[in-house]
Amino acid sequence: MNAVFKKELHTYFNTLSGYVFLGFFVLINAYFFSQINIGGGNSDYSSTLTYTFSMFLILIPVLTMRLFAEEVRQRTDQLLYTSPISVWKIVFGKFFAAASVFLIGTAVTALFPVIMSYYGEVNFTQTFSCFLGYFLLGAALISVGLFISVLTDNQIIAAVGTFAAVFFILMMDGIIKSMPDDPFSSAVFTAMVIIFISFVLYSGTKNIIVSVIFSVICIVAEAGVYLYDNSVFESLIAKTLEWFSVVNHFESFYMGIFKLSDIVYYSSFIFVFLYVTVNTIEKRRWR
């Protein structure tokens, strides 16, 4: 893992992408810092951080678009996958390298509240908690970008895909509110998810009987539950989509509260995406 990590960091700072990321990251943060904190005379840096979320749309793709797409294009994936090193180590190495560049940027902007503390009072506990949440949020988005990068050998497509995914995730709160919350729509939604899973099952096993039986059993079970007690389905769509709402879980950090559940949430979100990435690579090689 160390080898891949070192190589990726080296590539970030050997090509422009690392400098582009850090330059824009610090520039945008400094802009909001000067507007909100210095210009507005406000010593609360936490709210400044929340203003910078929209820059993730551009900056996360800058960090992640190259990671796997470029390996496939250059055929260097052949070197990686025929080396005595597991796919997990490769994926972790790449993830930690991207997360480290993000961490460097975050560490530079962490100087802003320190500077502020010379001229006024800064709540350091809350600011620190907010920075921790900020880093976890960024890392979660990086894991999504990493996954999208493995789907294509074209950096531009990876970048646009990551942009769309980050946009979707940042807009999640609004999307959740517009979803119907009556039991019937939720039941339809669940049925669609079941059909989707059966389709994935079919594309994986090429066994139509098993996937049809699977979907029939699941839908019958679902119908049974629905007829027995349809309150189970109330606002199920919102609850499901909420899992993807990375921003929602930032709230407690923002308020200066360390909630273990949120740290676990971010860690598992990242883990799930790294797991899917590893599986996508393995599956492609098994096809």
Add this chain to the structure above:
Amino acid sequence: MIEVKNLTKVYGRNVAVDNISFVVGDGEIVGFLGPNGAGKTTTMNIMTGYISATKGDVDINGYNILKEPEKAKKQIGYLPDTPPLYGDMRVCEYLNFVCDIKGVSKDKRKDMLNEIYNIVKIKDVEKRVIKNLSKGYRQRVGLAQALVGFPDVLILDEPTVGLDPKQIIEMREVIKELGQRHTVILSSHILSEVNAVCDKIIIINNGKIAVKLNTKDFENMSSDLFNIRFKANKPADEILRIFEKFKPVYNGEEEKGTFDFLLYKEEKKDCREEIFNISAENNLPVLMFKPVIFSLEDLFLKVINEDYSENDIITTNGKEEV
């Protein structure tokens, strides 16, 4: 030692590799020969663990590539058809990275890299950025990458593609030298190359092994087969009678009124004089008289043009029709 057992790879409906089995002993240089799309690269990609097989097993020094991938991959150095190079790295940085992922310890690294630089002759470009190198140098850096850690088995997919004639000869020398310490499998569609470098040849066509043979046997075979192609304008049965002791094989009527024969001589001795004398005694006008040397090219073309099965492996006693 490499053991490949019943290897099959199916892409959708297309069978890329069809039930291939072979064994490569320690220190052998084996050449994979076949037309484009025959399944050479696919077989190599499976052997190195880059892709999986639909069916079958690959054991490298006793380690199964699927069950113990990390141990098996440690035994292999692989040069794919496109050298896997990071364009924005310097040659030395790149090889250091390869050392890292192959787990070469820091104290051995310097000596080993120096040795590799000498073998593939890239010392002078050590500090250059890879994307600025010429194709020949890239190929050499690719080979250097495969050599890192000096694995027991080297798998080289078309190692001489894109090299100039001088470099090709150098590369062959390098491979021959490597063959003294490593087991080497290389693929090529250049016949003379395989003939010059390899101990064994495996010809693959349409995903199947068409022929396996030792180059030594083959050399003996082509000189043993002291065949004469013979054209005369007497009736076929008369010629058959005259040359009875040569066991002539009728070879068609190329020109109207003439007959083509192939004459074989059992003993390894020049029989041209004898044939001339017999013809003269029998007053037989000789229209053509030509020794036929059976080359690898003939074999290759024969194999890829016909439906050839493994059972038809050329026998070495010289009876094969040419």
